[in-house]
Amino acid sequence: MKCIYCGYTESKVLDSRPADEGNSIRRRRECLQCGKRFTTYEMIETVPVLVVKTDGTRQQFDASKIKRGIVRSCEKRPVAMHDIDMLVSAVEKQISNSLVQEISSRKIGELVMKGLKELDQIAYIRFASVYRQFRDVTELTEFIKDEKMNKNE
Numbered sequence: 001m002k003c004i005y006c007g008y009t010e011s012k013v014l015d016s017r018p019a020d021e022g023n024s025i026r027r028r029r030e031c032l033q034c035g036k037r038f039t040t041y042e043m044i045e046t047v048p049v050l051v052v053k054t055d056g057t058r059q060q061f062d063a064s065k066i067k068r069g070i071v072r073s074c075e076k077r078p079v080a081m082h083d084i085d086m087l088v089s090a091v092e093k094q095i096s097n098s099l100v101q102e103i104s105s106r107k108i109g110e111l112v113m114k115g116l117k118e119l120d121q122i123a124y125i126r127f128a129s130v131y132r133q134f135r136d137v138t139e140l141t142e143f144i145k146d147e148k149m150n151k152n153e
Contacts, residue, residue, distance in 0.1 A: 005034055008032065010032040011029040011038075012032060013027050013029055015027070024041050024042060027039065027040045047099070048060060049061040049100065049101060049102070050101060050103075052103065054106070066088050069112065070084050070088065071084060073130075077120050091108065113131065125144065
């Protein structure tokens, strides 16, 4: 780290502590040449991910949109907010760990549905009915039948 006073590139870390709710580290440093102290912050560099919508448009990934959809699906269901937050974090982590710069909204929907299926079956069906845009009850019924068949296999 380059000293802000003399430009020397060697320093020693005197103290490190979490900052910004654990999203960065604050380091107190001392220049090995001039002896002056200065503070630096270290944080994880995130790569912005774009979501490719079904109409081909792109927008920046926003985990709050996923959370809103899951919350709607879980209304009047015995699902704790903590579990919803954990699911949102898991989906966000999967997307981040994939190291892709673009992801389809379809793929995000599939990740959410997979998590909801394990969390609450009714919330899963609710989310699927909106996400898959069933045109009528017959399509929804077929979807539920397919799910039962897959579960029994």
